[in-house]
Amino acid sequence: MKLKITIVLLLLAQLHVFAQQDTPKTKLVVGIVVDQMRYDYLTRFESHYSDDGFKRLQREGFEMKNFHFDYVPTYTGPGHASVFTGTSPMNHGIIANNWYDKFEKKGAYCASDPKATGLGVDPDDRDGKMSPHRMLTTSFADQNRLHTQFKGKTIGVSIKDRGAILPAGHTANAAYWFVAGDQGHFISSDFYMDELPKWVNKFNSSKVVKSYLKEWDTFKDISTYIESGSDLNTYEHGFKGKDNATFPYNLKKLAKDNGNYGILRSTPYGNDMLLDFAKEAITNEDLGQDEFTDVFTLSFSSPDYTGHNFGVNSKEIQDLYIRLDQNIADLLKFLDKQVGKGNYTLFLTADHGAVHVPQYLQDQKIPAGYFETDLMKENLEEYLADSFGLEGVIESIYNNQIFFDYSKFKTYAEFVSAQNEAKHFLLQYKNIDKVYTREMLENSDFSGSPAELVLRGFHQKRSGDVVYVLDNSFISYPKKGSTHGSGNNYDTQAPLLMFGNGIKSGKTYNKYHIPDIAPTISALLGIELPNGATGKIITEVLE
């Protein structure tokens, strides 16, 4: 009798294991990046959010409450590349949005490709000459393509080219981005296809984009927006043609002085318009409809444009996030219907955070300010020339990195001594906090030190020869609006919400990092890790 019961129990246990293994595979992975989304936007504006947007992701999915970038500089290009490749700039090579290419001796843009030709724009138009070729490692979407013998599709969309191209990776079926100006179209390049699909042309010739050139007033009564600063203040740029950066904004009227359709980028309507396009992509490309997992990447760029314009404490940012919550709710509802509840896996994160407007912080007695890079460059050049005869040795300064002209050095020792002289000078310079030379970065163990962030942002071939870090909350930027790029918490902390097929519900305060996303998604899909991935699998979130 006892034996019989044991056998029955064992059988039941096996059945249970079998049932668990039999959970249907996810049909679609949706990777959402909200450009410049600070973690605290989830908490600060919480009382205004609906039950079906961010709160649904938090309730039914898994929330990381201490999630960070682990490198500098925290910009859009490196952010998107790191989320999807599971590593940092030291490996994937996207060291900034723009950097100095010391081999070509000119500036490089992270998504530009002279060999590519745009589709949907004039063939000579630089907006279309784009591809991910500068990204040196694969994304999880690339690995999914290899794993499924290219039967699982990848599509990436964004307002920004880099926000669409880098996440979708090298093997994407398509990436689409928005060109502003007079047209207001979504375009692509011949890196992906020979011509734009019919549904894209149809979307471009429809009145959808145009319909958003309308008034922008607050979604709710502005008097309820008590979680942001006053609407009228001295910390915002606003739009040309309007004296004050205050609601409401007549976008139709303001468009001609603000880049025509380009004005939509710095308003919540940029998110609405992108979501309209995203739904068309998911429907027309049949994403999530068969047994081969597809990947859809969606990067909302308007939060970044709006943050740069109005700053992180503005009513405009509060309104944009209240509306973005509605966009997320709308997207989830759409995916439930189109792909099916429980049939897709979704994550939402950011590509970097943003600083409070330093002038605002100063006015609240918090150390902050502005740094003049050009002036520093002049002073450093003078110092190196006068004291050491190193005339014209600085070839370029990009992203707080000094690039030397190697032809000026007769020996390697001279090169090292120039790095040290520059470091010695910069450490005495006002508002420079830390300085690292190439020699230090290549030869020191920085485990556990703040220099780790610099090291992970330092690509041995592409980066400069001396890297400096500014004082906390000091930026090289106009005195209005917010920016980002540092290794400080306001720039490194990001939300991460994971949701859907294969994801537990819960939350954690354990510290995780941006490069952990791609390995976790790869584990969930049972595919090879992206080839340069250094992040870890977040086992807490997986069912």
Ligand SMILES: [Zn+2]
């Ligand atoms: Zn930005």
